[in-house]
Amino acid sequence: MAHSKPLMAQSSGTDANAAVQSALRTLDAGVSGVSAIAAALQGPLGPAFAAAVDLIRKAKGRVIVTGLGKSGHVARKIAATLASTGTPAFFVHAAEASHGDLGMITQDDVIIALSWSGEQPEMKNLVNYSRRFAIPMIAVTSNAASPLGEAAQIVLELPKAREACPHNLAPTTSSLMQAAIGDALAIALLEGRGFTALEFANFHPGGKLGAMLKFVRDIMHTGEAIPLKPLGTKMSDALVEMSAKGFGCVCIVDNSGDITGIITDGDLRRHMRPDLMTALVDEVMTKNPKTIAPGMLASEIMRESVDASRPAVSVLIVAEGKKPIGIVHVHDVLKAGVA
Structure with missing residues (x-):
């Protein structure tokens, strides 16, 4: 007996248009946020960004990327991007750091700490640890005057932007902006190091990308x-x-x-x-x-x-x-x- 594929639920024209308009507003908010970073890089953010790249490039150890909540998810992605493009890096959860994971961080490392507000109390122990052992910290935040910003050697202060969420609550635009500055750091380091496609192949042996990098x-x-x-x-x-x-x-x-x-x-x-x-x-x-x-x-x-x-x-x-x-x-x- 032949079986037909189930039909997708049909929405009314009004519902469909509302969904598309919502998506466009979300994307517009994201574009505005990334554009604001680009503008800031041509102003006060530029020197701080260059200093961050120089600090990471000269580090003898690895880059420790940390954060909580949505910032933590973005931090994990940034660590993966850095590692795959020639900058040794890994993610440490800011809350877990207080329960033994601080032992993963050495004095030769550099910490990149992500927090949109810069005020998460869970990061206090990690911040104190970085101070105690003189481990340089780069803060990625929208508030340089926050406790995280005050504790960091370098602050990448991202422009404040309204979230795509209509209540201005759910991290959406801010998460995209954090990911964007992370990608910018990774590529600046890649290009500064002269990281080649052949080196890239060493880190990407699997999947479609691995196939493209076969010899x-x-x-x-x-x-x-x-x-x-x-x-x-x-x-x-x-x-x-x-x-x-x-x-x-x-x-x-x-x-x-x-x-x-x-x-x-x-x-x-x-x-x-x-x-x-x-x-x-x-x-x-x-x-x-x-x-x-x-x-x-x-x-x-x-x-x-x-x-x-x-x-x-x-x-x-x-x-x-x-x-x-x-x-x-x-x-x-x-x-x-x-x-």
Whole structure:
């Protein structure tokens, strides 16, 4: 018996429009908050932000990100972003810190403490600990005159903004602003450090992002799978090699094993004539074919295959210097989940 998918509840046009308008107001509030940060960075927030980046960059230890409530959730996200972009960091819950987790924090570390009001009493022990052991603290708050702001070495005072919540109570715009300044810190540190995509790959081996950061050597075919023939080979033998290896091409090498050309299905069509099978590969091959290095990111294969300076190709020879060490098809990229 066939089963139909359950129908989604239908709302009236008035209800639907009200929901969309509510969403737009929420997004507008968020945009206003982030725009206010951008404006502040061009004013008094700018020097403090630069000082925070410099402090973190020079730290011998890690970045400890802490907070409570919604600020705590944002702090956990900021710690994860910092860690994934080359700045060692982890999250410590401000309340749990008073029950043993202060032992996670060393004198070589830097603390980033998030609190919109800067007045949470639960952070008092952590603040006192930072003072006692001279652990520098960066406060992210909307109130520099708060107890947290007064205790910090550097204050990133975010502009006050109205929450998207119609009662101006639920942390919405403020949470977005905290996350935004956290991202700004992470990227400033990443760029200042010259953190590369190859280093990024070390921290992201899984999922779609991990697939995009695979190297050519991780997906290429090697050894006997590479279709190879030397100069002076008859086209009939080259065609057998092409058919046997299944890549629609054969790489031509000289006596030293260096790549000198490639023959593809396109070359066969361009040179089609009665005596083609008795001709030598030297006459048919495309000289100086496009190659890629094994250390290139696999995500670059698609771009290289459609290089505007030459006809698009579906197969690329992987080479070290002039020596062929592998072959990769665009289908390999798709199978690996890179594209």
